[in-house]
Structure formats: structure tokens, C-alpha cells
Amino acid sequence: MPASFDYLIHRAFFQWGLLAHRFRLALLIAPILLTVFLSAGFIYIKQQTTIDPQYVFSPKSAPWRYERDVLSQHWPLNEQEFWPGKSYDYNGYIDIIAAGKFDRERGRPNMLSASYLNELERINQYIIHNLTISVTHNGKMYEVGYTDLCMSYDWKCYLNDHITMLMPKNKWADFRGKLAELANDIITNEEGHFDYVRAVRLTYNVREEKVGNVSYLWRKKVATYLADTNNPASGLIEFGMYHNESLPEGLQQVADSLTPKFAVTCTILFAFCGLSCVVLLNHNGFFAPDWVRSKPSIALAGIGVDDMFIMSAAWHRTNPDLSVARRLAETLAEAAVAISITSITDMLSFGIGCVTTLPSVQLFCMYTFAGITFTYLYQLTFFTAVMAYAGEWESHGLHAVTLKPAIDPRDADTLFKRLFMVGSAPRKDSLQRTDKIAPTYRIPTPIIQITSPKGITKAPPLSTKNNTLSIMEKINDAFVRLESKMDHSDQGLSAHHDRETFISKIFREVYGPFLLTESTKKAVLFIYLIYISFAILGCSMVEEGLNPKFLVRESFYLNKFYVLMDETFWREGLQMQVVVNSPPDFFNHFDRKKFQAMLDEFENTEFTMKHNATMLWLDAYERKLDEESKQLKIPLPKTNEEWYERCREWLITAGGRRLWEKDVVWGKNSSDPETYNHLYAFRFQLGLRNYRTPTDHVRSAQLMRAIAAKYSQFNVTTFHEYYPFVDQYIELKPALIRNCILALISMLIVSFIMIPNYGAAFAIAGAICSIDVGVVGYMTFWGVRLESVSMITVIMSIGFAVDLSAHIGYAYVKAHGDRKKKAIEALETIGWPVFLGAFSTVVGILVLVTVDAYIVQIFFKTIFLVIVFSMMHGLIFLPVLLTFVLPHAKDRDAEHEIPETVCKKDDSANRQPIKDKEELECARIDESSLAEIDLSDPVEKEQHTDSRVMDAGEAESKPVEETESNQKAINNNSFDDEIQSAENVSATKDGNLEESGQEHLKRSQGKNDAVNILPTEPGLRLLHSKIEKHESRAEMCSETENKKRDDFSHRRKSQPSEQDKRKMLEVESFQEAERLAAISDNKSGVSV
Template sequence: MSSKLKEPAADLLKILQKWAGGSVRFEKHPKVKGRLNVVLDRPDKGNCLSGAMMCELGRGVEHLESREHGVVVLSGKGSSFCTGADLGLIKDISDASLGGPMFDFMSSVLQKLNVSPAISVAHIRGHCLGGATEICSAVDIRVAHVDSKIGFLQSRLGIIPSWGGAYYLEAILGRSKALHVMSSASVLSAEDAFKLGWLDFVYREEAEAEQYINGMCRTDPGLTQAQKEMLNAVKHSHEAQKEVLNRVWKSSIHKKALEKQLAAEIPNRKVKRPPLVMRWDLVERRAAKSFAALGRLITDHPVPFLVFPVLFTAAMGVGMLHLNSLTDAVYLFTPVGAQSKMERLAVHEKWPLTSDNYIPGRAVTQSREIQVTALAKNDGNILETRYAEAVYRLDKFIQTRIRILHDGRYYGYKDLCLQYKGGGCSSSKHVHILSDFYNHGFNITYPYFRFGTEGGYLGSSLGGVSLMKNENGTEILASAHAWFMVYHLKFHPEELSYISGQWENEMVRQLRDYPEDPYISITYFHSQTLADELKRNADTLIPRFVVAFTLLVVFSMACSMSFIDKTFYIDWVLSKPILSILGVISAGMAILTGIGSLALLGMPYNDIVGVMPFLVVAVGTDNMFLMVSAVRRTSRTLPAKERMSECLSDAAVSILITSSTDVLSFGVGTITTIPAVQIFCIYTGVSIFFTFIYQITFFSACLAVYTKFEEQGRNSAFVVATVNESKKDSVSLISRLFNLGSAPKSKAAHDIKEPATARFFGEWYAPVLMNPIVRALAMIWFVIYLVFAGYGCSKIKEGLEPVNLLVQDSYAIPHYRLLEKYFWKYGAQLQIVVNNAPDFREPSTRDRIHAMVGDFATSRHAIGLESVDFWLFDMERYYMDQLQMPVIDTAFYGLLGHFLASKHNNPLAEDLYWGKDENGTDVVESFRFVIGMRDIVTTMEQTDATLSFREIASRWPEYNVTTFMPLWLFTDQYVLIIPNTVQNIIIALMVMILIALVLIPQPMCSIWVALACASIDFGVVGYMTLWGVNLDAISMITIIMSIGFSVDYSAHITYGYVVSTADTPSDRVRDALSALGWPLFQGALSTIIAVIVLADIPAYMMVTFFKTVVLAISLGLLHGLVFLPVLLSLFVRGCCIMTVDHDKKEKSREVYVIEKGMRISDVSSSTGYETGSSVTTSSPIGSAPRFEFVDDSPIVHNRSRSVIKSPEHID
């Protein structure tokens, strides 16, 4: 099933033989039967392949079909595996243009290695670079030491994988990952390559690798080869598979193995049929047990858990000094691998912009580009002399008056401008000429103006144009309102680009101070404007975060306060204001650690990440509320260790669920193609992860310390002994105000003091919500909610316009608005590149080119044929009108050369890319032309224009047509934003279901969690549209966030409902809301407090973030407190409810001996439950106490349900 190896071509073989050195050794393993070692032996050169080694490898793989070995292990001698091919050899092959023959030879070597009957293994130690990655991609299994480095570096040499390895790489990684790996040319660690899926096994000790590899040698080599052949046969045919199968079945290997198995004794096993409804509580149960143990450990040894997180935060905080900030808005907010970027590259590869070939209107990059517009005041005509003179003065000021000092030298525009053929800087002198023509009565055609044999395109320079017809019926220019000027500076080398950037900034300063002109108003924009404005956005966040942090501290402190019963005096034992401050600080530490650690790892940062702390500090505060609430639900009579054990077993599992869903939802966000979203999601996900880690370490240690203070009756603020509440009337006012505290009422009682908020949700809110009329109204409300959300989704407007990246008082906003009004409506130019030019000597070919140009020029977003700037049209016009001679077909290229020579310094020559045909004749290999566009003002119009022109290009596949204008970079974002968002939502929902299945004991819960999440996300998208928010990169971040946050609300309530042991749906809703209603409300309120400071920032990005976060939190809370409880009470019964096995006695977590003579009512009143009533759930993870008699002694168990049916008094 494998073809014969292709021998290297004669010319190639000479070069390969010339480059000697090293060897490839094929050796049987001395101890392991069936293993063949292939060793690359050139350690002094990092085992880089010489020509001789390539030939040896080729000869060697011819013999891999031997039946003696089942496993072939490829490795390198010394500290490297292989660093690719010798660069000198590569240069010789390149110089001789033998890349094709080299591909034929080496690809056949890799193919033989890939399809050989033996299992092929690459054992990588050290560096595996360049061509070595291609060899390794061709083998079956890749094993690497943890310190190895993997580098797909071909693109750094300006080449592509040249040995056929790209085929195998795509088979391993898939197309998108393979393309990313090849194009990024990055060096991966072994762990990164393993995560990517390229490596199959990563080891630390050599023995681990040997054990892994030798494990494949245990079977007979013939059988091993047959297994490999069967997989190879899948690639070929059914018959090929059958051939291998027949050979194996008839072999002695199969018979012996079968006899051995038949002789073995196989015990009968009784298989239990699983129940219809499963409880998947394995993970939850083990997590709860682990966290319970952690709680006890932290209480006994709090110091390490306090000190280490602080030290680690300080260490990671150093990374804040090394932030690698990305400011390129085009890169950050446009999709990676977008078609427009490929289109830009196609133009740039053939017509790179240099300092000597600049043509206005042909540039494909806005690097170091300055745009200036002049608008005639009082609705004037910019072509009239006084207005034209004002434009001329402005242009002269820019070119001559703006200068900067750098290294002792002054630089002006003429020192930095891009030019064409040394012809000087591009300027707006033609405004003077055009004005003279206009004011002297010349008929000026539009958009293309011709004067004799010369002319130029005016559509992109003049805005607000009015036309009229002359006596011949030809449309001519009547008036115009605006003039558009472009100043393009040098951006290479780097030092010159820096100087150009400084000149841009100086231009902004001087134009800001430019004396007000009575005739024109000016707007301007330059290549750094978007980056500068993003930084301005970020700079406004720091003081706002300080305010948000302070508000959260105040809110947390207020929520932590408790009062002595029936008084307004603060209970300083139960109140924990300092602990609340530490909880918010814990979230701040997580933010610092997350940003710092990623910065140290080299992760790029962008200014939009500046809004992340507002979210993360809110998440941390939410978690703090859950922890404090959990410890409040434990008995004060228990030792602090047991209270912390219970607290973490309950709250930490709950926080684990929510943190997992938050982190994974942001993890899903990283698969989007917009870098700004990817970076934000990485920083936020990592920070939330550290929030969880610090919550169960640093804050848990703080909570343990304060629980000990509570156990000792100490003042939580001043850490002194408090005055008992019973003595409040006999102490001073100061003591009553600042040092009064409560104590447990009975050591036999489960002394839990429920806050009034919990009683409100359990005793007042839940019964009202469960009223049949209220439930009906809630369902109607839910339907109305879905209808309006659907209406909003139907009106969605996608895409982040560049203007929305600016602060509202930015100097660039008037510029964008003027472009929309005057220049994008009519006149902007589109470059069209024909990459595969036809033979223009054929008349029929030229006719087809005319037809293609006509297709573009007459489309709905094109101005028409009169806007086309095309060298072929000018050439034909030159010969037909000026020389009055036809274009001779056979002499076409010679005539073309004559035409271009006659137009000295005519930029049309730059629209041609020359090559040679098979006869050595100079021919046009590629070319471009330009057309004028219309109606590309709105994002919808821009998207339609992009797709329309690309569709026209696809009609001419033989020419490989590319269309491009800089605006396309953003329109691709408009096109991809909806698919990206839908993809993220679907994947995130699937991940959320999986998390719910793993961490919530009832699988049916996951269905309701997913439905609630989908409903919340549906509402966020719909209502944000109705609130004036586009679906763009900013709102996408919040939609991703809302997926995780919606799980927080839905999972808690759903889980609290199904684990409740109450008998009726209404009671289960009461249990869930009693335990969770107030913590959920606190969490939502804290998040809104954190982001409300963003509401009045005069920037679209910040206001959008505020609106979408408020929507996500509000709708999540609405579902958690209203819609979901009602839906659960109506539709979740029977199979989805956890049942209690009353016959099974559980091991209790708390046992309280009821002493002889004690009345059951004494116990029940202390626990908050009445004799004869059901004891109900008080926590989403955990249940209330259970009363039971064991050996005639009554005890109280926690985490189960029972009904008290016993005598009123125990004798």
C-alpha cells in the first residue's frame, strides 16, 4: 500500500552529496524485541540535517517494511533532536531553484515513514525546529521531554513547509490551528505543543519515555505491523483492509493469542441496571469532603494561608511593570485571519508601499497617514477662490510650518513624506489649479476630470458635490463643500517611523491651535488617533475603579452589620466590617495577580482590559457574601474548626461551580477571532481563577480568624472582649454603641441566627410568588419578556465602528462624521487586483477584461465607468484618440511599454506587475485598477458593499480577483460578529451543561440551567439592541460574561430547589429562596455598584460595557428570583427531585445530645423549626437538622429531613 521512494533528481543529488557531515543510524534495540532505533547523529550541529543525512534517511526508510520490527523510534544524539536542514544546504537548493525536486524527494521519504507497517515514534529531546517538525508530523506518535522546544519556523526563512509536512500537520491539528502554527512561526514549549494536540506524551524522566515507548513493543512485531497496516488501509479501500485482515486471521499469532484468551478463566459478573434517574453526585460529594478538610486545616493553621497569597501577589505584581500594551486598533478590533487582511496582503506583496512609489489613493496601509478635511463655512463652495485660498494656506502651513526636533535636527513634512519617483511630496496644490479652472468657466467633469490628455480622479478629494448639465448635456461640476487631503509619512525603518509619529502628534497640537479661518473649518485624524483615544479611555478608568472599590467596601461593610435583637445596637460579635474589607481586598489581590502573572508570561495587554477589574472585584465580593452567609448558617455552639469545615463544604463547592462556569465562559470567549476579545477573556478568566484560589485560601483564613474571634466573644473591629447584650442597660453609651455583642443561647441548640433578609425571602416573598395568581402573572411577564427580546434581536445592528472607539470629546469624531456625510456617500476608491493576468495579445481576452471591469463599475455600490482609473482604458484611448492607430494584438506588450514611456512619471506604470512567459517575453503577470464607490456610509451599507464586490470577484475565478480598501478591515468584523457570537453562545452553553452535569448531583438540573442561560442571553442580546447598543466586540465580551453569570443565578436556584426535601413545589421554592434570595440579590447589587461608575464616562465603549453588564445582571436576577422559581414549581416534579432513603442511616456531621429532661420544643425553638413540622433545606448544598432516636437517645443530625413526631417531654 506504499509507493516506491522517489530518488532525488540528479541536480539535487549533487548538492546533497556536496553537503556531507553527520549520519543516520538504523540500529536494533539491544534489549527490546521488535524495536528499531533511527538516530540522527550530528550532535555538534544540533543534529541539523546535511545532504548526506537526507540521502541516508531516504535509503533507510525503504527498508522499514521488514517484518522484524514493529516499532521504529526516531531520535537525535545529544541535547537536541534536530534543528532542521542545514541553512547552507537550503540556500544552495534555493539558488539552484530546486525547491520542487527537494519536495518530491523529501515528501516521498515522509510518506514512506508515515505508511510503513511499523509504528513510527519521534522521541524528542531538546530542540525540534523547522524541517524536523515536518518529519515528526509524519510519524504516528510524538513523545517529548518537558523542556523541549518545538518551532515551526519555516516562515521565518520566507518559505513554507517544503517536505510535505503541512499535510500531516493539518491532519493532526486541523486547518485553523495548523495555519496559525505555521504563520506565527513561534517556538512552543512541550506543554504548549501537548495542549495544542501535536504531542502525544510529555515526560520528565527518561524512564517514563522508555516505559511509554516499550509498552508498544509487547505484542509480536507482525501483529503490531498488521494493526498499523489496518489503519493505513482505511485510507485506501475496503479491499485493502480485508487483505490485511485475512492475513492476520490466518496467522499463528492470532491463533495463539486466541487460545490463550480462551484458556483464561473469566469470572461471571452481575451487572446492575442503573436507575432511571441518576444522581451524579460523585464530584460534588468528593469536592465537599475535600473542602471540609481544607476548612479544618485552615482553621488550625491560618498563617500560611494568609502570608503566602500576599507574598505571591507581591511577586506577581512585578509583572505590572512589564505590561506589553497593544494599541493597534485595527489589529485589536478586526478578526484574525480576516479575508480583508489576506486581501491587503495580496496588494502589498506586489505593490509594497515604499518611500519612492507612493501614489495617493493606492495605499493599502494607514501607517503614518494623516487625513485633513476642509469644509467651507456657511454652506459655501470650496471651489470659489476665497475658500480655495484658505485650503491652500492650510496645506502650506502643514507642509512648511510644522517641524519637530530630533537628535539635534529639525524634521518637516518634506523630510518625512512618501514620494513618487523622487517627484516631491504629495500636496494639495491641485486645489488651486482646479479652482482656477472652475472660476475661469472651464467645464469640469466629475468624478474623473480630463484636461487634454491628462486628468485625475476627483471623487475622493471633493465632498458634498453638486452637478449640473452643460449645453452638450454632459454632467459637470457645479459646486462642492469639502476638500479631503492626505499626508503620508515614512514608516520604515523603525527610527524614521518614530520620528514620523512625533510629527503626527505635533501636527495635532498645531492644528488644534491653528487660527480660526473665516472661510473653512478643519478636521483631522492620524494613524495614532485610535490608539491614543483607547489610552484616554483607559486613563479614565483608574480613578473610577478607586471609587468603585470604595463603594463596594462600604456596601460590604453595611451588609455585614448585625444588630442585637429588638434594638438598634450593633452586635459587634456577629458584625464583621473589617472582614468585609478583607474580602474586597482579596478580590483586588486576585486582579493584581492575574494581570501581573500574565504580563510576566508575555501575554499582551490592551486598554480594554481596564474594565476587567470592575467585574472581577464584583465577582470576588459575591463570593465573599456566599462564604459569610455559609458560616452564618452554622451553629455558633460548634468549634470554629467545625464551622469552617461546614462553611467550606457548602460555600466552596458553590463557589467552585460559579467560578468554573465564569472561567470556562471566558475560556470559550478566547476562541473568537477578535484579538481584543481574546485578550480580555484571557485576563478576566485568569483573574477570576485567582479570585477563587484566594477565596478558599486567603479569605477563608481571614474568615477562620474572625470565626475564632466570634467563638471567643471578641469585638470583630477592635478584637477585645465584648459586653454581653444582657448587660446593655448597665454599661455606658460608648460601650453600647461600639462594644456590645451576643453569645449562643444554649450549648444544646443549633444556634443559627437568620438575618431578616433571609426571613423576608422565605416567609414573605416566596409565599407571594407561589400564589397561583402571581404565578400566572409571572408566566405572562415571561412571555412578554421573550417577545420583546425577540423583537430586539430582529433589529440587531452589528459591528464596532471606528468612531465608537473614541472619547466623545475627541477631535477625530467630527472628522469621521464629515467623512460619512461628504466622502463615503460618494467618491471613495476601491482597488481591484487581478492576480492572474491573461494574455492581452488576445482580443477576446481584452473583451473579457472590459466585461469584468464593467461588472464592477456598474454594481450598486460603484459610481460607474466614468469613475474607473485603468491603464488599459488609458492605453486604448492614447492609441485610438491621440495616435489614431489601432492596438496591434501581437505587439500589445511592446505598445504598452511605449505608452508607459510616453507618460513620464505616470503612476499608471505602478499598477502593473511584470513577469515573463515561456518564451522569455515580458508580459503582465498581475495588474490593478481603481473604481469609485458610493453609499458606504452605514455599517450595513459597508458590509453590503464588501460582500457585493467580493461576489463579483468570485465570478471571474480564472483571474483570481482581489478587492480592497482600508475600510474592509472593519467591515469583516461586521460580517463575522454574529457568527462568532452564536458560536460562543452555543459552545458556552454546552460547556455549562457539562459543568452542571459534573458538579450538580441531579442531571436534570443541567437542562433547566441551560434553558435559563439561553433565555438570559437571548434577553441580553435583544434588550441591548433596544437600548441602543450594537453587537460588537465590546458587547460580545459582556454576552460571554453573561453566560457565566447566568449560570450563577440559575444553578444556585435550580440546585437549591431540587435538593430541598420539602414535600411540595411551593415549599421547595421557599427553601431555595430563603437560603439564596438575599445572597443572589447582594451579588447582583454589588456588581451593579461596581459598574455604575462607568455610566457617565463620555465614551461609547464604557457606556456599552455598563449597559450590557447591567442588563446581564438584572435579567439574571429576574430569572433567579422570579421566572425560574415559577417554572421549576410548575414543571419540575417527581423524577428531577432528589429523594431521601429513610431506611438508610447517614453518618451525621453534627450530633447534639438532648439531655434527659429537655423538651423537644427547647431544641426546635432554638433551631427555628416547630415540633411536627418538616425541617427544610437552608443551603443550596446541605440541609437542615434531623431529629432521630438511636439506642433510646434522641440526637439531631444535620443535612437530612425528618418529621418530629415524639412526646412533648422526654423522661
């Protein structure tokens, strides 16, 4: 059967740990050099910087792009033929809203009051004539103002003459244009009479061609003048201002306000991560930091990386007596799936976000995807190298900060030394000279050594049968040339220590048992039902779109502009462009009636004002024909050609030229009257109302586009300056649903691959769905709308959700025991690192609360909800759920692990304590016994053997437990004791054999359950007999296990081919040992 992914990744990471330790210096330096090299890309940062909000916040294929192109094709911007109200392109455009200062009792004052109009005119004249900037040209200084930079019509600037039109009628002069686009809340009846104005708009349009930089400086100066709160421009009027650089400037100000917050965030995270890497040392009841085992260097290297906590926890679970290479390999092997799930799922989540149609989301996901990819690579290289060096410092007993030998706690005579200088003892030198176990990733091969007075020689490797190599063995052979040799001192040591930490004790003895009580489970179920109910309710109430005022800080001048717009012109007074690309034949009564029906439908919606707010040249022309017919007795046009010819003459020569000439497109070939007087396209403006919220924007745009599509024969196009935001709002929900579905499918596939249990994978997918529903639902209650920023964070929530949930699910599957033990073991193993990783993220974003920008607040709120709900699911809901739905979850890849089955004696329920090890039906021979080599002093060996025999006897006096660990310990002691006894007897044969054997016999006979050792037999014969016993036991083990496999179905099943292979190797090993022992002389000693 092919090896599982779980097995492959553990094996690969174990090998990588050995290799990384060997080449730690290269892995430390190479990422730094790569970072320095790639940082050269910052020289292109200005070229890559995008400041166009319309590009960033709107889909690339948004309809507004086509709609604006239609306008630009028919009416391209001409800076020498500009007329306000007809512009659709806001380059060089300044829009100012002037309103009287708000009074809580009376609200906004009437701008028709003489005092307000005079003040407004004063401000207008100051901006036009007095607000200048200094420009140096050809060595001379010039003062440049609005009249030098303005767009013009007939070489005249637009000077906001409508202010005068709002004054008493005797000051109106010749102005007769409609005011719908100039003032708000002015129309009170169909005749256009008004007596109240809430706000007035002023416009200043400056040229961009050739003088764009100067125009930009002038616009900046106007903004500074009107936004100055220390020296306000007026005591009566407040102003809101917008120009084409305002929104980019506001967004940049938000980014700049975050920069100093990063320093605070980094300081907090450094402190938090540093404290989390401190290990406490208990010396006679006094707790102090263990500066040998503490790893502040790891905290510095892994700052901001949640997986740092998982790898750090895995390191501390390894046996400190192991070599650094082995500890690093064990650490990476244990953390392999956890850190891979974290990185791969995040990369998939943001990779899917890269294919969205929203450029803001796409750009963010692209950069984040690259960041996560490099984080994963650097974690396996740079961070691993740092761990290797930190491990070396720990192995040599060096202080983690000063890198000098730490003080033994017993030698710390002052409080300062106890707190800042003490540490654990360095790794024992004796362990570095003793081989005890073979590498865990290979099937162990016995080593036979023959000791003679002349020295020590090693026999050739034992022969094995030429079996077909499995895929994993081939991979193992490929690593042989690269892998680092295992430290011989690792042999005989377990990979993990049994020391208990305070946190693990809390999870195992307090939190875990409490969470899994029946009453707590019911409470958890009740809490979850409440949680998911409110989440679904919130999802049904979610609102889409982002008010533009929330894109900038509250203190930025653009915020005031959008506040005044919300109070005034968004309620009533905006204008929308309507383009008729295939005009009807207006001389034809049927076509004229069809067009009028379309116009009536446009004007009579909840988002448009009535006909008196529509600016259409056709109405003025038809009134002109009626006036000529009634007053001048000029007959009406009798043919189509005459109608259009008189229309064009009226637009060119009559008074309507300025207002209407830019609304029609005529033929340009004057030599051909038929095409010259042909109307190719025209446009008109509709007055808008009820345009306050993003939802209103979306509904209005959809309605206007639907009406235009209804009259397809006219090829109608509609456009408004807020359409770019509208198209973003329209795309948000479909894009979010599409991305979430794709991400969930991807997460499920990853879970199936990396989580060795399909049920657990489905449970994790369910947790992800639950978290996403909770985030979207509860952000509605928190005042967060669905827009690009919240969509980004929802995409991020998928990655966070699968991180925390997958860690718990994987640990639950890999744990042993019943459902309660598995859940507690999962929480004990991974609960604390998961909590630290999530909590560090919350700590990192807390500073965002202090930024007075709504988009930053949105980011904080959604990320906070993501982390909190992910922790709730990972540490509360999911463990309880797994105990319900997967009470007997098993690792589907368990057959790839080394079998640990131990056959037990088939006795009755009232079994008697075992009196002798011979009563065991069979026992698996552990690899640690096969590779143990000890050539120590015979006297010390005898004493050590005696103590081990006593321990083995005490273990056998107890009933055989059903747990594998106890049986394994008994079997290991059994074989170790017998081999050790044989070594003692053989070692004392020359001169002292008889005496030592008798003493040993007496001690053995004093215990009823001791191993029956014959001290008078020569050592080689005893070894021969013990080997035969174990050969028979190995055979009995296989037979007994086959008989009892059904009775012990709850135990882990072993792969028959792997077990047979191991048994065959063990038997051949003993036969080889017997052969070598037989050729030894009487002066030789043999130890296996």
C-alpha cells in the same frame, strides 16, 4: 454505588475547612507572596501591549490579510516613489477632511467659494512650511518640518496641489488628473462637470524609515494644531484628522479615562460590601451593629467577588457556639457547590471564548479566564484564611475593627458605645470542655468511660466487623493525617442555629408566599411572555458592526473625522483597490470583451460609482492609441507584442507615467523581450458610494468579493482600508452562535454533574437560553449593535446567568417539603446572597455611565441587561417555573446522606396521644446520644434529668407527626432520658441511692406520659434493661420501615446497606457497653 459529585465536593470542602483553619497563617501569606512574585510580569507589559486595531479587531485568518499581502507583494511601499491615491499602507499617513462649518439652516457651505478655498490653501501652506518640531542632533538644535520628512516622487513632496485645481481654471496649470479621490459630491454628470464641493481631503505622508520617531512627533503636532478648540486653526473650516496612531491613541484615552473611575468604584464597593457584612444586635429594642459578629475584614478581602456574599451568608447560618474550625468547615461545605458552580461555569464560558477567531475577544477571555481561576484559588486559600482569623476574633469576643474585647450591651452607657463598641458575648468556656457529638462526616463510635474514685480512664475503642471499605472511607482515611481535630465542645451542638434574621423572615413570610400565590404566578407568566416576545423581536432586528467613531471618546479629534466621513466620503468618493493577478490578453478581442464585462459589473452596483470615477490605465492608453491614429496617422498595433511594447513605452516616457506607472507590474529582464514586455499584474481603483454603515461595508465587501470570484480566470483581488473591520463584522454572528452553543452545552454538562436533579439542570439551561435571548434582543432596542464588545458581554452573560440560576435551582433541589416549601426555602437560603452579588455588580458598573465613550456605554448597557435579567430569572421566573415542572424534585444523591428515617406507630387515623415511650414501635438512635458524656454533680444531674423527662413527656403527649424532625426529637429525648436516669441512679448508689430514687419516682409518677423509671433497681441493671429495649427497638425499626416504605413513598429513601451498617454498629456498641458494665464494681459509675 459510587458517591456522587455533590457528596464528594461537600465532603472535600468540609475537610478543607478543617485543614485551612489549622494552616490559616500559611494560607494567608502564601497567596500574598505568589501575587508579589507574579506581579513581576508587569515589566513585560510594554512588550505585550498591542496597539494595532487591525490585529485586535479582526480575525487572524481574515481574508483582508491575504488581500493586502497581494498588494504589498506587487507594489511594496517605497518612500521615494510615493504617489497619493495609490497607497494601501497607512504608515506615516495623515488624512485630513476639510469642510465648512455646519449651519442648521443651510447645512454645509460650498467649498468652491473663493473664501473657503483661500482659507484651505492658507492652512495647507502653514502645515507644510510653518508647522515644525525641534530636534537635537549631535548637540545642535534643528527645526524639522513636512518637507524634511515627506515621502516623495522624483524627490518632490506631494503638496496637495489639487486645492489649486478647484480654483478658477486659469490657476490649474498642467494638472489633468481625475478628482474622484480628492473631493466629494463634485460629479454631476457623465462629462465630469461640477459646481458644488462639500468637503476636500488633504494628505500628508511622512517617512517611517530611520525618522519614524520624528515623524510621529510631527503628526502629533499637526493633530494638536487642528484639534485645538480653544485656538481653532480656522474660523470658517472645521477639520477631521486621521493618522496611523490615531485609533490606538483614542483607545488608550478611553482606558485612561476609566482609571479615575476605578477609585470611585472601589470606594462604592468597599462601602457596600462593608455594610452587607454588618450584623445588627437587638438589645431591649435598640438596634446597633454587633462588632463581634460583623466582618468588615471579610468585605475587604472579598471585594468584587460575588461568592463572598454566599460564603458570608453560610458563615452566619452556622451555630456561633461551634468551634471556629467546625464553623469554617460547615461554611465551606455549605457553599461548596455554589462557589464551584460560579467559578467553573465562568471559567468554561471564558475558556470557550479563548478559542474564538477574534483577537479582541480572545485576549479578553484569556485574561478573564486567568483572573477567575486565581479568584477561585484565592477564595479557597486567602479568603478562607481571613474568615478563619475573623472567626477566631468572634470566638474570643473581639471587636472586628479594634481587635479589643467588645463591650457587653448592658454595659454600654453612652450612645457612642452602643453604636461602635458593643458586641456579642464570647464563646462559653464551658462548651470548650464538653464533648457532645462526633464529627458529622463519620459514622459515630460509642465511647465508654469508667469512673472510679482514683480517676478517669478510657476503655479501648469498640470493635467492629471488618467490612469492605467504601471509596469514601478510603478517602476519609487519606485525610486523617491532615485533618484538624474537632473541638470537643462541638459535640452535642447542631451545625446551624435556629435564629431568624430580618432578611430570611422577609423571604420566608412575605416575598416567597406572595410570589407563589396563584394570582402572582399568572402575573409572572404574563410578564415572562411579554419579556420573551420582545426579546425574540429584538433578536430579529439585531444589527451587526461598530461604527469606528464609537471606538473613541466623543471629545477626541478622531471622532470628528468619522463624523465628516459619514457626511461626505462614505456617501460617495472613497476608492477601492482591484488587483488583476492574471491579466487577460488585451490584444485578444474575446479576452478584452470578457474583462470589460467584469469591469461593467464592478461599476454598476449600488456601492460603486460609474465609469467616470474609475481610475484605469487601460482607458488612457487606448485613448492615446486613438489620438495617435487619428491625429498623427500612426497605425494601431497589429500584434500582441507590439501592443504591449508600445504600452510600456507610453507609461515610461509619456505623461501618464506618474499616475499609472505604479498600477502595472512588468517583467524585469530587459534582455528577453518576450518576458520584459509581459504584463504580470495590474490594478485599478473604483469609486465607492453608499458606504455609510457597517452593514453597508459588509454588503459591499461581500458583493465585490463575489464579483471577483466570479471571474476566477483573472484571479482578481479586492481591498479597501475598512476591510479589516468588515471581516470582523462578518465573523461576529457565526462566532457568537458557535460560542453560545458550546457554552450552553458546557453549562448543561456542569449542571448535570453539580445539580443533583436532571430536571433542575434542564430548567437552568432553559433559563440561560432565555437570558441570552433577552440580552441580545433588548440591547437592540437600547441602540447596541452586535460587535466585539457586545459579543464579549454576551459571553459573560452566560456565566452570570448560570451563576444566579444554578444557585436557586440547587437550593430548590436540596430543600424539603412540597413545591411551595421548597421554593420558599430556596429563596430564604440563597435569595439574599444572590441579590447582593448581582446588585454589587450593578453598583460597580454604574460609574461607567459618566464615560463619554460608546464602547464603554456598550459594556455598561449589556452588563446591566445581563444582571437585571439574571436576577429576574433567579428570583422570579425560575422559582415559579420549578414549582410547575418539578413539584416533587428530589435529590438523586440523597442515598449518600445519613438516613434520617423514623418509623412510626401503625395506628388508625384517630390515633390517641401516646402515654408512654414504650408505645413507639421503633426509633432510630441518634449519634448525639451515643457520644454524650457527662460527669457532673449527681444532684444537678438529677434536677436536669427531671426537666428533660418532663420535656420528653410533653412531647409524647402529642400525636406523632409525619415530619422527620419532630420524630427525631422525640426519639432522641427518649433515649437521652433513659440513659440520664440510669446515670443518676448509679451515681447516687453509695449512701444516697434510695432517697434520690424515691424522690425521682414521685416526680415521674406525677406525669402520665413520663418514662417508667425504677428507682430501686441498681443503676447497672437499669442500664442493662434499657440497652436491651433499644436493641429490640432497632430491630423493629428496620422491619416496620420495610413494611411501610410504600405507604411513605414521599419520604426520603435511605440506602439499605448504610442503614444496616449503622444498626449493626449501634447494636454492637450496646453489647460492648453491657460487657464493660458487667465487670464494674459496686463503687463504679458508668455513663454512655
